[in-house]
Amino acid sequence: xxxxxxxxxxxxxxxxxxxxxxxxxxxxxLLENSLDAGSSRIAIDIRGGGVDAIEITDDGCGxxxxxxxxxxxxxxxxxxKSFDDLDRLxxxxxxxxxxxxxxxxxxxxxxxxVPSNAGGALLEVDFGDxxxxxxxxxxAGTTVKVRDLFANxxxxxxFLRQASTEAGTIxxxxxxxAAAYPDIQFTLHSDGRRIFVxxxxxxxxxxxxxxxxxxxxxxxxxxxxxxxxxxVPGVNVSGxxxxxxxxxxHRQQMLLFVNGRWIQNRQLTFAIEEAYHSLLMVGRxxxxxxxxxxDARAVDVNVHPTKSEVKxxxxxxxxxxxxxxxxxxxxxxxxxxLPRIGFSPLPERPTERQAGFAVPEVLSxxxxxxxxxxxxTRTTQITPRSLPVLRVLGQVSGTYIIAEGPEGLYLIDQHxxxxxxxxxxxxxxxxxSGVDRQPLLDPMIVELTPEESSVxxxxxDELNQIGFEVESFGNGTVVIRAVPAIVVxxxxxxxxxxxxxxxxxxxxxxSWLDSVxxxxxxxxxxxANQQLSLQEMRELVHxxxxxxxxxxxxxxxxxxxxxxxxxxxxQFSRR
Ligand code: ADP
Ligand code: MG
Numbered sequence: 092x093x094x095x096x097x098x099x100x101x102x103x104x105x106x107x108x109x110x111x112x113x114x115x116x117x118x119x120x121l122l123e124n125s126l127d128a129g130s131s132r133i134a135i136d137i138r139g140g141g142v143d144a145i146e147i148t149d150d151g152c153g154x155x156x157x158x159x160x161x162x163x164x165x166x167x168x169x170x171x172k173s174f175d176d177l178d179r180l181x182x183x184x185x186x187x188x189x190x191x192x193x194x195x196x197x198x199x200x201x202x203x204x205v206p207s208n209a210g211g212a213l214l215e216v217d218f219g220d221x222x223x224x225x226x227x228x229x230x231a232g233t234t235v236k237v238r239d240l241f242a243n244x245x246x247x248x249x250f251l252r253q254a255s256t257e258a259g260t261i262x263x264x265x266x267x268x269a270a271a272y273p274d275i276q277f278t279l280h281s282d283g284r285r286i287f288v289x290x291x292x293x294x295x296x297x298x299x300x301x302x303x304x305x306x307x308x309x310x311x312x313x314x315x316x317x318x319x320x321x322x323v324p325g326v327n328v329s330g331x332x333x334x335x336x337x338x339x340x341h342r343q344q345m346l347l348f349v350n351g352r353w354i355q356n357r358q359l360t361f362a363i364e365e366a367y368h369s370l371l372m373v374g375r376x377x378x379x380x381x382x383x384x385x386d387a388r389a390v391d392v393n394v395h396p397t398k399s400e401v402k403x404x405x406x407x408x409x410x411x412x413x414x415x416x417x418x419x420x421x422x423x424x425x426x427x428x429l430p431r432i433g434f435s436p437l438p439e440r441p442t443e444r445q446a447g448f449a450v451p452e453v454l455s456x457x458x459x460x461x462x463x464x465x466x467x468t469r470t471t472q473i474t475p476r477s478l479p480v481l482r483v484l485g486q487v488s489g490t491y492i493i494a495e496g497p498e499g500l501y502l503i504d505q506h507x508x509x510x511x512x513x514x515x516x517x518x519x520x521x522x523x524s525g526v527d528r529q530p531l532l533d534p535m536i537v538e539l540t541p542e543e544s545s546v547x548x549x550x551x552d553e554l555n556q557i558g559f560e561v562e563s564f565g566n567g568t569v570v571i572r573a574v575p576a577i578v579v580x581x582x583x584x585x586x587x588x589x590x591x592x593x594x595x596x597x598x599x600x601x602s603w604l605d606s607v608x609x610x611x612x613x614x615x616x617x618x619a620n621q622q623l624s625l626q627e628m629r630e631l632v633h634x635x636x637x638x639x640x641x642x643x644x645x646x647x648x649x650x651x652x653x654x655x656x657x658x659x660x661x662q663f664s665r666r
Contacts, residue, residue: 099219100195100219103165103191103192103194103195103219104195104196104219104243104244106165106188106191106192106195107191107192107193107195107196107244108247109188109192109396109397110188110189110192110193110396110397111189111192111193111196111240112397113251113252113257113260114137114140114141114142114145114240114251114257114260114261115141115257115260115261115263115264116397117141117145117193117197117237117240118135118137118141118145118147118261118264118265119264119397120184120189120190120192120193121145121147121189121193121235121237122135122147122264122265122268123183123184123189124183124184124189124190124233124235125147125149125151125233126183126268126272126275126351127151127170127182127183127184128149128151128152128153128232128233129151129152130149130150130151130232130275131150131274131275131276131291132149132150132275132276132278132291133147133148133149133275133276133277133278134147134148134149134277134278134280135147135261135265135277135278135279135280136148136279136280136281137258137261137279137280137281137282138281138282139254139282140251140252140253140254140255140256140257140258140261140281141237141240141257141258141261142239142240142241142248142251142254142257143238143239144236144237144238145235145236145237145238145240146234146235146236146237147234147235148230148232148233148234149232149233149234150230150231150232151232151233152205152206152232153203153204153205153206153208153211153231153232153233154201154203154205154212154233155205155208156208156210156211156212156224156226159201159203159212159214159224160214160221160224162190162201162214163190163191163194163199163201163214163216163221164187164191165187165188165191166186166187166188167187167191168184168185168186168187170182170184170185170187171185171187177387177391177392177393178387178388179387179388180387180392181350181387183351183352183398185392185393186398193237194216194219194221195218195219196218196219196240196241196243196244196247197218197237197238197239197240197241197242198215198216198217198218198236198237198238198239198242199215199216199235199236199237199238200213200214200215200216200235200236201213201214201233201234201235201236202227202229202233202234202236203229203232203233203234204229204230204231204232205231206231206232210226210227210228211226211227211228211229211230212224212225212226212227212229213225213226213227213229218242218243258281258282261279261281262279262281262286262287263343264353265277265279265286265302266279266287266302266303267302267346267353267380268353269287269289269298269301269302270289270295270298270299270301270302270303270346270380271298271330271346271348271351271353271380271382272298272351273289273291273292273293273294273295273297273298274291274293275289275291276288276289276290276291277289277291277301277302287301287302288301289301289302295311295313295329295330295331295380296308296311296313296331299311299331299380303344303378306337307333307337307344307378310333310334310336310337310378311331311332311333312331312332312333312334312420312421312423312424313329313330313331313420314328314329314330314331314332314381314416314417314419314420315419315420317412317415317416317419318419321415321419322412323408323409323411323412323415324408325385325386325389325405325408326383326384326385326408326409326411326412327383327384327385327412328381328382328383328384328412328413328416329382329384330348330379330380330381330382331379331380331420332363332366332377332378332379332381332417332420332421333377333378333379334421334424334425335367335370335371335377335421335424335642335643336642337378338371338372338375338376338377338378339375339376339377339378340374340375340376341376342360342376344376344377344378344379345360345363345364345376345377345378345379345381346379346380346381347359347360347381347383348380348381348382348383349383349384349385349390349392349401350383350384350385350387350390350392351382352392352398352401353399354399354400354401355399355400356400356401358406358410359381359383359409359410359413362410362413362414362417363377363379363381363413363414363417364376364377365414365601366414366417366418366421367417367421368600368601368605368647369514369609369640369643369644369645369646369647370421370640370642370643370647371643371647372643372647372648372649373646373647375647379417381413381416381417383409383412383413385403385409388404389403389404389405390402390403390404391403391404422639471519471523478496478635478636478641479496479497479498480496480636481494481495481496481501481503481632481636482494482495482496483625483628483629483632485625486505486622486623486628487502488619488620489619489620489621489622490504490505490506490619490620490621491503491504491505492505492508492623492628492631492632494632496653498653498655498656499653499654499655499656499657499658499659500653500654500659501651501652501653501654502651502652502653502654503632503635503650503651504619504648504649504650504651505617505619505621505623505628505631506616506617506618506619506644507643507644507648507649507650507651508631508632508635508641508644508650508651509616509617509631510612510613510616510644510645510646510650511612511635511638511640511641511643511644511645511650512616512631512634512635512638513577513611513612513613513615513616514608514609514612514644514645515638515639515640516577516612517557517558517575517577517608517611517612518608520558520575520577521556521557521608526556526557526558526575526576527558527575527576527577528558528559528560528573528574528575528576529573529574529575529576529578530560530572530573531571531572531573531574531583534570534571534572535570535571535583535584536564536568536569536570537568537569537570537571537584537587537588538567538568539567539568539569539588539591540567541567542595543588543591543592543595544563544567544569546591546594546595547561547563547569547591548563549603550591550594550603550607551563553603553604553607553608554607554611556604557575557604557607557608557611558573558574558575558576558577558578559571559573559574559575559587559611560572560573560574571583571587575611575615577615578615581615586614586615589614590607590610590611590613590614590615593610593613593614594606594607594610598610599645599646600645608645609645609646612644612645613644613645613646617631635650
């Protein structure tokens with residue numbers, strides 16, 4: 092073959108491949124144009140998963156008639172004059188590629204009017220062939236219609252997924268932007284059916300509820316400004332995070348925006364997940380919208396063909412700011428939402444009736460506020476109660492504590508509950524006054540397997556930090572001189588080896604120290620199949636009530652289940 096310059100038609104089709112990979116990328120580009128146009132209402136209508144038709148109507152600034160044919164020229168943009176302008180960019184678009192790319196692979200029409208002009212204009216393009224712009228009546232703003240996407244590129248069309256899958260992807264993109272731009276009213280229809288609408292009221296939580304449903308709206312906790320001492324200079328984070336009770340098996344509802352642009356970033360996704368550490372079961376992921384604002388000069392938006400990734404000048408600062416912001420929002424999570432066990436799905440929220448349910452006083456004896464533990468008052472402000480007061484009724488299978496509370500019947504896993512208590516005690520001691528050690532009268536010599544020895548060497552510092560006093564004695568033996576004072580009534584030798592055995596499998600914490608703390612908490616706790624007296628159970632539940640995150644152990648397993656009053660009434664046909 093000889094070297095030839097490609098025809099414009101071929102160049103257009105090839106370039107289109109980069110920008111418009113599938114219907115959802117068309118929607119994303121058109122949506123970003125409507126946002127850049129300063130719209131306050133954006134309506135999107137798709138048919139056949141966007142392959143048959145995409146129509147997007149906005150009430151933005153419109154395109155002047157004499158510029159309309161330029162809008163579909165490659166590298167023609169109103170958003171940027173020189174490369175240096177990227178440092179001041181306030182728009183989502185800047186490459187001038189989207190409209191020409193879409194025009195090359197579809198039947199495109201743009202009807203538009205600049206609000207201050209009396210007349211509007213219409214431009215139609217047939218798979219790259221543009222007709223002359225004509226004057227026409229039009230509402231202020233712009234309507235872009237895209238029909239028969241990829242009809243001239245059969246190979247591309249063949250690789251599209253089912254219409255319903257494409258529609259789902261489009262729905263996710265529109266929902267993400269709708270949630271991030273609460274001032275703008277978004278409507279999405281698919282095949283004539285309304286998928287969602289947001290109210291455009293400016294309220295972040297209403298937008299979240301509109302875009303993702305009332306469950307998300309109800310569980311969303313607004314991210315607030317960090318305290319001055321925690322603030323990260325140059326990085327401002329807003330948005331919301333859902334209380335851990337609302338979570339997903341996927342990461343698709345962990346949304347990251349940087350200066351209004353939706354991006355993907357593994358590090359920041361990890362920062363969010365880390366803040367939820369130990370609050371979610373393994374394999375579950377948070378629902379959150381994180382809106383990061385940095386100076387335009389501190390972020391490079393020109394690093395990815397679909398602009399879905401950015402590069403930060405100082406990624407660590409952004410990471411830190413996101414993690415702290417999510418942490419502090421989660422600290423305000425309602426503490427009394429529990430996983431529910433029911434015989435049937437339970438859509439209802441707690442009713443007045445449930446809220447008014449009272450433990451008969453004569454039985455409870457626990458309705459009075461408990462005196463604060465003097466230890467606690469010394470080191471922390473007063474710890475707020477993180478669970479309602481529960482009345483312990485008994486134990487099942489030597490493993491689960493049955494208790495009654497305002498919402499219904501609680502089943503508490505005694506091991507998981509104690510593990511949570513121990514974990515927070517260890518962390519609390521490290522963070523405040525320091526750990527209390529309990530010296531052993533006779534230092535204990537423990538022989539370890541080679542595997543245990545190697546994990547022991549790696550963990551000596553951490554074990555000492557959490558309250559052990561241990562050192563290597565050579566030849567696979569270690570000596571334990573002291574244990575954390577909170578560890579009582581267990582076979583130290585056996586538990587110590589279990590801690591090391593778990594750690595040989597790798598840590599589950601946010602750091603090795605955290606992993607060691609989680610493992611130590613787990614293996615020094617009460618176990619299953621252990622009879623407890625009523626007094627011991629009450630004490631345990633009382634301590635659990637005082638933890639910051641009573642609903643899951645350090646490994647993320649739930650500590651308790653709730654069978655609500657409603658469940659019980661339904662099952663006994665009382666309602
Ligand atoms: P870019 O967004 O990178 O500038 P596009 O190809 O997406 O490139 O759009 C080209 C130009 O068309 C934009 O710079 C803008 O001036 C104009 N435009 C596109 N869509 C709209 C719209 N919905 N409202 C107003 N102007 C628009
Ligand atoms: Mg654009």
